[in-house]
Amino acid sequence: xxxLVVGSGFFGLTIAERAAAAGRKVAVIDRRSHIGGNAxxxxxxxxGIEVHRYGAHLFHxxxxxxxxxxxxxxxxxxxxxxxxxxxxxxxxxxxxxxxTINQFFQAAYGPDEAKAVVNELxxxxxxxxxxxxxxxxxxxxxxxxxxxFIRDYTAKQWQTDPKDLPAEVISRLPVRxxxxxxxxxxxxxxxxxxxxxxxxxxxxxHPNIDVKLDTDFFDPSQPLNKAATVGQLPxxxxxxxxxxxxxxxxxLSWRTxxxxxxxxxxxxxxxxxxxxxxxxxVPYTRIHEFKHFHPERADRYxxxxxxxxxxxxxxxxxxxxxxxxxxxxxxxxxxxAYRDLAKGESGVHFGGRLGTYQYLDMHMAIGxxxxxxxxxxx
Ligand code: FAD
Ligand code: UDP
Numbered sequence: 436x437x438x439l440v441v442g443s444g445f446f447g448l449t450i451a452e453r454a455a456a457a458g459r460k461v462a463v464i465d466r467r468s469h470i471g472g473n474a475x476x477x478x479x480x481x482x483g484i485e486v487h488r489y490g491a492h493l494f495h496x497x498x499x500x501x502x503x504x505x506x507x508x509x510x511x512x513x514x515x516x517x518x519x520x521x522x523x524x525x526x527x528x529x530x531x532x533x534x535t536i537n538q539f540f541q542a543a544y545g546p547d548e549a550k551a552v553v554n555e556l557x558x559x560x561x562x563x564x565x566x567x568x569x570x571x572x573x574x575x576x577x578x579x580x581x582x583x584f585i586r587d588y589t590a591k592q593w594q595t596d597p598k599d600l601p602a603e604v605i606s607r608l609p610v611r612x613x614x615x616x617x618x619x620x621x622x623x624x625x626x627x628x629x630x631x632x633x634x635x636x637x638x639x640x641h642p643n644i645d646v647k648l649d650t651d652f653f654d655p656s657q658p659l660n661k662a663a664t665v666g667q668l669p670x671x672x673x674x675x676x677x678x679x680x681x682x683x684x685x686x687l688s689w690r691t692x693x694x695x696x697x698x699x700x701x702x703x704x705x706x707x708x709x710x711x712x713x714x715x716x717v718p719y720t721r722i723h724e725f726k727h728f729h730p731e732r733a734d735r736y737x738x739x740x741x742x743x744x745x746x747x748x749x750x751x752x753x754x755x756x757x758x759x760x761x762x763x764x765x766x767x768x769x770x771x772a773y774r775d776l777a778k779g780e781s782g783v784h785f786g787g788r789l790g791t792y793q794y795l796d797m798h799m800a801i802g803x804x805x806x807x808x809x810x811x812x813x
Pocket of ligand 1: 441442443444445446447462465466467470471472473474489490491492493494495576650651652672675694695758759761786787788789795796797800
């Protein structure tokens, strides 16, 4: 064996696939009972509707290298992601655009008028010097829109004062002075035609790749454990960086999600794939309705049943799955200490969302794995 990859998410599988294609023998271990990390999906047994097990995953990228690479394993549908939000029982389009603004202010502003109104309301802070999520959001859209659509949703999602969250979190959401309500700005977007798992399995399908599931790197009873492998061969580790070092610098804080899935005896529950709930009075952040991700499968999906999933967010503790790095100033100090430890861990390469304590979209995880392969491992 030439390389051990810990974690079979997009980061780990991209490394494994590149190494195998270069003639190297690779072992991939994952503590879960399936490959694919958080992008894993499967058919809900009663309806056959593809459900993204760890929350809805939408693929989008503007990186031509990544787009060319992913198209080796799957084609993509022409799905375009659009999200709506329910505020005080009224549904508005997201991300905040001219439609949202006019509906909110019960107005018919043109783009320049809307900009002038928002600028007037946004004067408290400047987008360039905004120090945290709250300042950045108010600088972008003004306090009334912030309080309606961002403040309580963000509080539900992060359980952290928006003043302690980094400004970048909100920068992921564009603000548009047109009626364009595409959620993403990227050049390419779509969903894998045969589903995520088929895509992930094709990446792992190589005689040089040996995947072992239900195998934890920290379990001393399995042969590819930490003590037996570190220093013996190159390792790409994509699990949580703090866990690797036994929390020597303290635990980094993560958000986890609880998903409540239900099969309903109706053909269509909400008429769209994702409905956010902006208000503090509703305990969940959003409801996913999976059949709407694949309108092209309408003839294969039941017309009298649908699968919905309510998403609840909270701090991760104990054995909870770490999903989103919270990234408070305290976490950022801890991360710097872990980065120093990681530099001293010769032969171990830390990558991916958990290994670098960074929010990475799929295209970013794949892009950074390709860079790690080309620049450090090849
Ligand atoms: P992961 O997919 O988390 O894979 C890490 C793997 O390591 C896991 O399988 C885990 O079991 C394994 N592992 C951890 N510790 C050990 C251990 N000790 N031993 C063995 N194995 C271990 N991206 C998008 O582009 N679009 C989206 O719409 C989108 N939506 C998302 C929604 C949610 C709720 C979440 C959480 C993420 C979303 N993402 C989305 C991000 C996407 O999931 C990540 O980009 C991608 O999963 C990153 O891959 P990764 O390999 O770094 O990590
Ligand atoms: N956000 C919000 N209201 C919404 C949608 C998003 O306040 O209806 C904020 C929230 O803080 C979130 C951030 O914008 O964390 C980024 O949104 P995105 O949809 O990218 O969040 P994800 O669920 O992918 O983290």
